[in-house]
Amino acid sequence: xxxxxxxxxxxxxxxxxxxxxxxxxxxxxxxxxxxxxxxxxxxxxxxxxxxxxxxxxxxxxxxxxxxxxxxxxxxxxxxxxxxxxxxxxxxxxxxxxxxxxxxxxxxxxxxxxxxxxxxxxxxxxxxxxxxxxxxxxxxxxxxxxxxxxxxxxxxxxxxxxxxxxxxxxxxxxxxxxxxxxxxxxxxxxxxxxxxxxxxxxxxxxxxxxxxxxxxxxxxxxxxxxxxxxxxxxxxxxxxxxxxxxxxxxxxxxxxxxxxxxxxxxxxxxxxxxxxxxxxxxxxxxxxxxxxxxxxxxxxxxxxxxxxxxxxxxxxxxxxx
Numbered sequence: 001x002x003x004x005x006x007x008x009x010x011x012x013x014x015x016x017x018x019x020x021x022x023x024x025x026x027x028x029x030x031x032x033x034x035x036x037x038x039x040x041x042x043x044x045x046x047x048x049x050x051x052x053x054x055x056x057x058x059x060x061x062x063x064x065x066x067x068x069x070x071x072x073x074x075x076x077x078x079x080x081x082x083x084x085x086x087x088x089x090x091x092x093x094x095x096x097x098x099x100x101x102x103x104x105x106x107x108x109x110x111x112x113x114x115x116x117x118x119x120x121x122x123x124x125x126x127x128x129x130x131x132x133x134x135x136x137x138x139x140x141x142x143x144x145x146x147x148x149x150x151x152x153x154x155x156x157x158x159x160x161x162x163x164x165x166x167x168x169x170x171x172x173x174x175x176x177x178x179x180x181x182x183x184x185x186x187x188x189x190x191x192x193x194x195x196x197x198x199x200x201x202x203x204x205x206x207x208x209x210x211x212x213x214x215x216x217x218x219x220x221x222x223x224x225x226x227x228x229x230x231x232x233x234x235x236x237x238x239x240x241x242x243x244x245x246x247x248x249x250x251x252x253x254x255x256x257x258x259x260x261x262x263x264x265x266x267x268x269x270x271x272x273x274x275x276x277x278x279x280x281x282x283x284x285x286x287x288x289x290x291x292x293x294x295x296x297x298x299x300x301x302x303x304x305x306x307x308x309x310x311x312x313x314x315x316x317x318x319x320x
Contacts, residue, residue, distance in 0.1 A: 153312035
């Protein structure tokens, strides 16, 4: 990951650190701005796609399907790169895969059964704060006082957002419970762990190699769980609207994992880490926009909480 961590995509994969080129000599090119906007649209749309998938499938089914589809998409790359992973690195890859990919896929889905998708998109921005916090507590990284203020502000914004209500009358369950936002807080903590593990343990490996092999390790268990312990196949065969909901999940896994990872690496090469991390500000806006179009209710407390969280990200990104 770059020195200023970008938002972890909601497709349950925190991309590994690419080979980063230096900043462009003549400013940020137009293509970098276009990539920035495109990535924000892809990642910001992830939350409404989860919501649409949950209309038919349970949170456990959605999470397992998401991981399985992503693993199958990148399987050719995983088979190509799996031999690059030394035995000493396998335990770290499993840790990153389980904590930063497998578990968050279920946590996000479960949260959105009772939490508005727009608010889920805002809470995803906490990944930046948890990346710094985990780095300081477990990896010996230094946090300046200003970044500590930014982390505290992010947690304060989370409290305001949750106490402001779920905005979830338009959730798949038809009921709202703002406390389900804590599942996303836990998922973003997992993203923070995964990003730090990849940054510290996988130097010299490309993002494609790390991500595809990581998915190879966890994709098998996800597929077995999906086929043996859920009603996924039965719903596809007998439930009205199941194929449409499955299409939303496939789109989620395809765009927010495979495509977004490639685009993000390209963005890093064409700009700077700080510019790329601007996604953190744009993704919540896109997520809230989709939520409003789908009938979700956003009140003044939600806007205040979002403002505090985005301010915390700004402080963290700008602080030295």
